[in-house]
Amino acid sequence: MKKLMIGNEAVARGAYEAGVRVVCSYPGTPSTEITEFCAKYPEMNCQWAPNEKVAVETSFGACMVGARALSCMKHVGVNVAADPLFTAAYTGVNGGLVIAAADDPFMHSSQNEQDTRMIARSSHIPTLEPADSQECLDYTKLAYEISEQYDTPVFLRLTTRLAHSRSPVETGERADVPLKDYEKNPGKYVMMPGMARKRHLVVEKREKKLTKDADSLPINRVEMRDTKLGVVCGGVVYQYVREALPDASVLKLGMTYPLPENMIRDFAAKVEKLVVIEELEPVFERDIRNLGIEVSGKDKTGLQGELSAAKIRQLFGDGAEAPQEAALPGRPPVLCPGCPHRATFFAMKKLGLTVFGDIGCYTLCALPPINLMDSTLCMGASVGMAHGAEKARGKEFSKKAVAVLGDSTFIHSGITPLVDAVYGGASTTTVILDNRITGMTGHQQNAASGKNILGDPAPQLNLEALCEAIGATVRVCDPHNLKEFTQILKEETEADHVSVVIARRPCALLDKRRKEPSHIENCRNCGACMKIGCPALIKTDKGVVIDHTLCVGCGLCKQVCPFGAIQGGEE
Amino acid sequence: MMKNTNIIIVGVGGQGILLTSKILGYLALDMGENVKVSEVHGMSQRGGSVITHVRIGRDVHSPLVDPGEADFVLSFEKLEALRAEYFLKKDGVLISNTQEILPMPVIMGNTQYPHIDPKQEKAVLLDALKLAEDAGSARAVNIVLLGVLSRFMDWPREKWESAIEACVPAKTLEINLKAFRAGAKA
Numbered sequence: 235m236k237k238l239m240i241g242n243e244a245v246a247r248g249a250y251e252a253g254v255r256v257v258c259s260y261p262g263t264p265s266t267e268i269t270e271f272c273a274k275y276p277e278m279n280c281q282w283a284p285n286e287k288v289a290v291e292t293s294f295g296a297c298m299v300g301a302r303a304l305s306c307m308k309h310v311g312v313n314v315a316a317d318p319l320f321t322a323a324y325t326g327v328n329g330g331l332v333i334a335a336a337d338d339p340f341m342h343s344s345q346n347e348q349d350t351r352m353i354a355r356s357s358h359i360p361t362l363e364p365a366d367s368q369e370c371l372d373y374t375k376l377a378y379e380i381s382e383q384y385d386t387p388v389f390l391r392l393t394t395r396l397a398h399s400r401s402p403v404e405t406g407e408r409a410d411v412p413l414k415d416y417e418k419n420p421g422k423y424v425m426m427p428g429m430a431r432k433r434h435l436v437v438e439k440r441e442k443k444l445t446k447d448a449d450s451l452p453i454n455r456v457e458m459r460d461t462k463l464g465v466v467c468g469g470v471v472y473q474y475v476r477e478a479l480p481d482a483s484v485l486k487l488g489m490t491y492p493l494p495e496n497m498i499r500d501f502a503a504k505v506e507k508l509v510v511i512e513e514l515e516p517v518f519e520r521d522i523r524n525l526g527i528e529v530s531g532k533d534k535t536g537l538q539g540e541l542s543a544a545k546i547r548q549l550f551g552d553g554a555e556a557p558q559e560a561a562l563p564g565r566p567p568v569l570c571p572g573c574p575h576r577a578t579f580f581a582m583k584k585l586g587l588t589v590f591g592d593i594g595c596y597t598l599c600a601l602p603p604i605n606l607m608d609s610t611l612c613m614g615a616s617v618g619m620a621h622g623a624e625k626a627r628g629k630e631f632s633k634k635a636v637a638v639l640g641d642s643t644f645i646h647s648g649i650t651p652l653v654d655a656v657y658g659g660a661s662t663t664t665v666i667l668d669n670r671i672t673g674m675t676g677h678q679q680n681a682a683s684g685k686n687i688l689g690d691p692a693p694q695l696n697l698e699a700l701c702e703a704i705g706a707t708v709r710v711c712d713p714h715n716l717k718e719f720t721q722i723l724k725e726e727t728e729a730d731h732v733s734v735v736i737a738r739r740p741c742a743l744l745d746k747r748r749k750e751p752s753h754i755e756n757c758r759n760c761g762a763c764m765k766i767g768c769p770a771l772i773k774t775d776k777g778v779v780i781d782h783t784l785c786v787g788c789g790l791c792k793q794v795c796p797f798g799a800i801q802g803g804e805e
Numbered sequence: 806m807m808k809n810t811n812i813i814i815v816g817v818g819g820q821g822i823l824l825t826s827k828i829l830g831y832l833a834l835d836m837g838e839n840v841k842v843s844e845v846h847g848m849s850q851r852g853g854s855v856i857t858h859v860r861i862g863r864d865v866h867s868p869l870v871d872p873g874e875a876d877f878v879l880s881f882e883k884l885e886a887l888r889a890e891y892f893l894k895k896d897g898v899l900i901s902n903t904q905e906i907l908p909m910p911v912i913m914g915n916t917q918y919p920h921i922d923p924k925q926e927k928a929v930l931l932d933a934l935k936l937a938e939d940a941g942s943a944r945a946v947n948i949v950l951l952g953v954l955s956r957f958m959d960w961p962r963e964k965w966e967s968a969i970e971a972c973v974p975a976k977t978l979e980i981n982l983k984a985f986r987a988g989a990k991a
Contacts, residue, residue, distance in 0.1 A: 235835075237834075238827075398846055399842060400843075402834055402840065470868070473866040474866070476867075543871050556871060556872040557872045557891040557892075559872075560891065563884065563910050563916045563918065564908065564910060565885070567818060568853070570851060674851075676846065764912075764914075769852055
């Protein structure tokens with residue numbers, strides 16, 4: 235029987251069937267589940283790396299000595315991994331190397347909408363793009379064949395709607411792929427100028443051959459129907475096109491870099507009007523126009539957001555407008571009841587700090603009711619930005635400012651800017667929200683959590699010792715000791731040295747202790763507790779009430795009530 | 806099933822929306838249908854509005870249900886039902902829990918919860934929370950509503966129940982089956 239799989243699970247199954255031995259990734263929506271599903275197969279050695287660069291370097295090491303390897307990441311993770319990737323394109327591979335990169339059109343869970351197909355073009359890495367879960371499995375296997383045949387890393391590009399959509403999948407057996415022999419080959423793997431110059435020529439030659447071979451690659455296919463309109467598309471957009479324009483002829487690109495130039499020329503000649511329908515950048519459109527073929531599409535679709543069958547029907551079909559959502563109160567995501575970040579941000583708000591924020595659940599603190607985040611740029615940026623702000627505005631500015639980031643984000647990209655702040659003689663304060671897990675992507679272990687990807691015990695990074703070794707003054711406190719935590723934060727922001735305040739309390743979703751919900755008696759409706767922004771506290775005309783189905787009894791509201799009206803919950 | 810069936814499932818992050826779409830997908834596949842399910846992971850799950858799309862039928866390409874094309878909207882919360890109503894066909898069926906979960910802007914007193922009823926002609930509105938609690942857990946609201954949906958689909962009861970069994974944790978099976986049966990005859 236076929237199995238219903240999300241695209242990410244099918245990629246993992248494809249890696250398993252392709253005989254992959256090593257998987258190394260950093261979590262990032264919408265790519266995270268690939269590596270989690272991989273970890274269910276004991277035949278594959280899987281690990282969460284501290285960041286995408288380390289992940290790719292680890293996979294590349296495995297591939298150089300003869301194993302098939304996989305690294306998975308979200309689109310912005312590809313930037314972090316770009317350094318090894320661009321040069322791995324020169325060296326080529328020994329065992330196959332595939333990078334699964336998941337783009338996020340519409341930014342369901344991201345800070346930008348960059349397009350991995352552009353990175354593919356600048357790095358000269360061939361790219362496959364499946365359109366449903368079955369293709370996720372099949373293309374993953376094909377990616378390893380192409381990687382080894384053409385001696386190159388290969389991108390498997392996904393988008394959110396593909397990664398997180400379920401469709402039926404027929405699975406196969408795991409191929410017996412032995413480790414390839416490893417022989418020293420500095421001309422191929424030591425990329426110093428003299429050798430890299432030769433390899434760059436190899437890249438150019440490889441790309442020409444791939445472009446030619448793409449014309450006969452079965453995953454690029456033409457479906458001729460009515461010849462009035464011809465559509466070039468790839469990935470999940472193909473599904474929308476089939477739904478919205480069932481009569482149109484379609485060139486479905488399975489390899490989205492390099493493009494099958496002759497196939498495109500032939501297709502263009504057979505149709506009256508040629509359009510490209512693609513999300514994000516006009517990547518296919520530019521490539522096709524560069525072939526001297528008249529084409530359009532981006533003028534209608536624009537750069538931003540996701541497409542859908544309805545949108546394509548409206549833009550390229552009968553023009554019918556789809557019904558619109560009614561205007562209703564929004565329901566933005568919120569920090570969970572009992573979330574330790576709530577206390578940390580409450581303390582920072584009380585001190586009136588400028589907050590250089592970062593990437594994680596705590597980014598939600600930029601929204602009402604907390605409204606306390608001045609910036610969010612990329613993983614780890616908070617620490618360097620606080621340092622830069624001090625350089626521009628002086629030490630007094632740092633006395634009223636903090637950089638804030640999670641434990642996993644700190645390990646990902648916060649360590650080096652902390653080194654820089656100490657080296658630069660700064661007096662910045664960095665708050666590490668140490669909730670013992672990578673939270674927002676759905677609870678992945680990390681180097682500081684003391685467990686590996688399987689949940690088994692693993693060596694645990696000592697954050698305090700690390701930060702002390704860097705030269706920072708380190709204080710550790712549970713933010714739910716609100717008074718003490720606020721005092722420590724005040725002392726350290728005002729101090730004339732680089733400090734790290736570790737706000738240590740496990741993610742509320744990990745805290746399995748069942749605590750009595752809190753309750754309110756004789757509420758004077760002063761509104762003080764409402765400032766913490768807990769979804770379990772509800773303001774009514776007669777006073778604040780606690781929703782017992784949501785309250786986890788963390789006791790934070792009790793600490794901020796000036797009249798002692800809240801009882802129960804954690805002491 | 807000859808024509809495509811489009812189902813939208815909505816609610817508040819944490820109400821078991823993903824699990825419900827997973828059960829439906831499993832069931833459709835078990836019934837020999839082609840099926841696509843689109844889920845939402847990541848940040849929006851943190852107590853925000855959550856929506857999943859389930860599409861069943863031979864001609865299904867897109868994993869997304871277009872506005873105005875849903876045969877059913879299954880809502881675990883009233884405001885979310887109102888929000889998802891525009892997905893329904895004219896003769897589509899709205900199945901909604903009457904429970905109201907206040908969103909943050911309402912909790913903060915910045916806006917009012919809209920105490921209005923859905924406009925959809927064919928609508929089943931029920932206190933699924935009560936039925937779930939009677940079955941043994943407030944968390945089984947999703948399965949109660951799945952039970953209501955089962956009344957509109959011509960799939961045998963035992964197939965529904967074996968899909969639930971395949972997808973829920975073993976220790977919650979008994980409560981979930983009770984919840985399903987309560988919804989199926991409510």
